[in-house]
Amino acid sequence: MNIDYSELNRVDLNLLIAFDVLHAECNVTRAAERLGIGQSSMSHSLNRLRRLFGDELFTRCPDGVRPTPRAMALAPAIRSALGIIQQNLLHDGVFDASRADRTFILGMPDSIEVPLLPRLLALLARDAPEIKIRIRAIDRFDVLEQLNQDRLHLGIAGLLTEGGTQHKRRKLYATGYLCLFDPFHLNIDTPVMLEDYVAVPHVLGSPRGDAHGVVDDALAIKGLKRNIAVVTPHFAAVPFVLKSARLISTVPERPARIFARQFDLATSPVPLPLPESDVSMIWHSSYDKDPAHHWLREVIVKLTATL
Incomplete structure (x- = not known):
């Protein structure tokens, strides 16, 4: 590639950093705080960016700013360029976790947070x-959208879509399910029979509040339906709802065992075949060679192997 140095000299690297942070936060105040500068300085950088690219780039909206089509087209190239600079010029390839001062933003549903986060924090307290x-x-x-906007450093979830060429993915484990209920208030035999399973009202943890899950697909094959009495987007609320109630829930195996111990709940195999769910971690390729990010990924791999 031939580099036009006179043209490139017009670009201030700090402006590209400001663009990337503003694209990630979609809010001038939060972007300024993230860079450690004042809001007026951030607004000044935005004005310079607009002159540089000949476009409004970010327009006002009720909760901040919204990128224009031009900004959305520029964002991947700017993120890639900054990632290359960071990986190749600023890192020496050595990461000392015991001395590192770093903040990682992790995205995960609370069905994974419950078993993983306490172990991760214990390891960090000891080693980092x-x-x-x-x-x-x-x-x-x-x-994927949150990774692209740099709102996350790493995502961990089940049933993840493949993503694009800018995304890296690694499977952590496959999880099955257990029935969970309060045996002192729901008097049913274990293992739970299918007849009882469809007769008892269910609690469903659904991040989007949808009253439908893998259980309903499996029941439909048999021509059956369950009675979903409660839907909550907060998975960690499920054991509180089950306690002292005549309800049952179908929960991923690892958090189900934790809830059973902590809340004196009973577990039972699910009385119909359910597909296992692959839990994976996914990250943006701009962090792939970052020694600190690589260290964190390896820590999570080891922790999930022992869950």
């Missing part, structure tokens, strides 16, 4: 005390 974790709730439908 200055590393901080921020958790954002996600589902498999929005994780």
